Amino acid sequence: AAKNDGRGRARSFNRSMLIMLEQREMLRRGLRVALQERQFFLEYQPLIETDAIVGFEALLRWQHPYAGIVPPAVFIPLAEADGLMVEIGEWVLEQACRQAVNWPEHFTVAVNLSPAEFLRKGLTDRVANTLDSAGLSAERLELEITESVLLERTANNLDTLHTLEVMGIRISLDDFGTQYSSLAYLKNFPFDTIKIDRYFIKDVETDEKSQAIVRAIVALAHGLGMRVTAEGVETAAQAAWLRKLRCDRLQGNLLGAATPPDSIRNFLRQSSMASQRSALEDF
Ligand code: C2E
Ligand code: MG
Ligand code: MG
Ligand code: MG
Numbered sequence: 001a002a003k004n005d006g007r008g009r010a011r012s013f014n015r016s017m018l019i020m021l022e023q024r025e026m027l028r029r030g031l032r033v034a035l036q037e038r039q040f041f042l043e044y045q046p047l048i049e050t051d052a053i054v055g056f057e058a059l060l061r062w063q064h065p066y067a068g069i070v071p072p073a074v075f076i077p078l079a080e081a082d083g084l085m086v087e088i089g090e091w092v093l094e095q096a097c098r099q100a101v102n103w104p105e106h107f108t109v110a111v112n113l114s115p116a117e118f119l120r121k122g123l124t125d126r127v128a129n130t131l132d133s134a135g136l137s138a139e140r141l142e143l144e145i146t147e148s149v150l151l152e153r154t155a156n157n158l159d160t161l162h163t164l165e166v167m168g169i170r171i172s173l174d175d176f177g178t179q180y181s182s183l184a185y186l187k188n189f190p191f192d193t194i195k196i197d198r199y200f201i202k203d204v205e206t207d208e209k210s211q212a213i214v215r216a217i218v219a220l221a222h223g224l225g226m227r228v229t230a231e232g233v234e235t236a237a238q239a240a241w242l243r244k245l246r247c248d249r250l251q252g253n254l255l256g257a258a259t260p261p262d263s264i265r266n267f268l269r270q271s272s273m274a275s276q277r278s279a280l281e282d283f
Contacts, residue, residue, distance in 0.1 A: 023067075028078050030064055032097050035091060042095055045109065046267070047229065048250045053268070055108030056253065058096040059258045060088070061207075077078065080116050089117040090126065097134035097141065099261045110142040110172065115149045124163045138168035142192070145171065146177040150189070158188060165190045172190035172229070177217065186224055193249070194221045198232030201252070204245075205237035214245050222246070 034040060041063060044056035058093045062070040079085040093111050098107035117123065132139055150157055161171055170192035173185070178197045186194075192252065196217055204210045214230070221228045233252030242250055259267055 008247070014158070015092045020102055024078065027064070027067070027070065027075055027183075028082060030067075031062075031075060031079050031082065031084055034062060034064075035088060039065070040088065040091060041252070041260070042092065042099070043260055044099075044264060045108075045251060045258040046256040047108075047166070048255045049248060053107065053256075054249065055081065055110060055140075056093060056100075056103075057110040057144070057258075058112070058265070060112075076114060082248050084118075085116045086120055090130075093127065093130050097130055097136045098179055100140060101136045103264070105140075108140050108142055109136075110144055112144045112174065115146075118145050118149045118151070119152070123160060124167070124234050127164065127169065129166060137171075142172055144174040144195070146174045147176070147181060147185065150182075150185050151180065154188075175231075178212065183220075186220065186226075191226050193227040193229055195229040195231050195251075196247070198252075201230050201232050201238060201242070202234070203228075204241045205235065211241065211245065214247070218246050225237050 030039075039062055041061050042058045043061055044058055046053045047055045047057060060076075062072075062075050064070050076085065079088055096109050096111050097262050100107065103109075113123075127141075127143075128138075133140065154254040164171060169191065172193040172195055173191045174190075174195045175197045176194045180197055194217060196214060200210045200213050200217075202210075204214055218228050227248045228246075229251055230238075230247045231251055233239050233242065233250045233254050235254060238252075239250055239254055256267060
């Protein structure tokens, strides 16, 4: 136990640190068996373009035997550090393709790739094989990467992105504006879509700076022939602003939170968007 500072502070600080470390250790150990024990599952969050769902983003969840549902922000860094993320990511891609093949044909599926997954050799072959065995056409798959992926090994990255593009897969640049945001990426890489991080969306109805930034990103993207998605849209006022600022796609709890695959049909049924109901007939 730690030395007490006389008022119990050092002790309680260290105790909570210890609890945190023990939890981390428990999660790390758990991750090693989570795949075999089938503790992972995917939820899907709708992507909306002018009032119609155009696709869903797959979001990974871990149903831990004691800890409940662990969010990806907690376990993905641990999995990355332990070299487990590549294998988990392969499962995600496989699962997402197999589920999406049952959806109406005009819906795409977006899958997030962490840096380790993107940078690993053989990605394009693995993606091609996965699409093939699922029977999903490449045009229905979007891969989301973040700027941090593009920091290293630029020539290889460019090759990978071009190969994926030639295959017909669309690439989105996720969480745009929060990391390095080098404009050189936008000049050199064939992104289909830029996803503006929630940071600029959460106050877009009141903050003129956020409005100016969104407006500038939209102009930049459209000038480069790219689409723009706004992430984390929670209010009707935000949605109205984002439409006014010419964002092509909206995503967020206002339009639909992440939902398990077997609720997608119900989601469409309850949707107020008339265009969704016709999509149901394709199920
Ligand atoms: P992301 O790709 O930027 O995904 C969007 C995150 O915002 C998701 O969090 C989603 O649930 C959340 N979100 C959506 N709408 C709203 C909203 O209106 N308000 C708020 N506050 N949040 C909203 P989630 O599911 O916890 O995922 C966090 C991050 O974990 C993702 O960010 C992505 O970077 C990563 N991730 C998730 N699934 C996977 C995966 O299968 N593979 C990899 N490599 N990363 C994943
Ligand atoms: Mg994403
Ligand atoms: Mg994002
Ligand atoms: Mg984000």
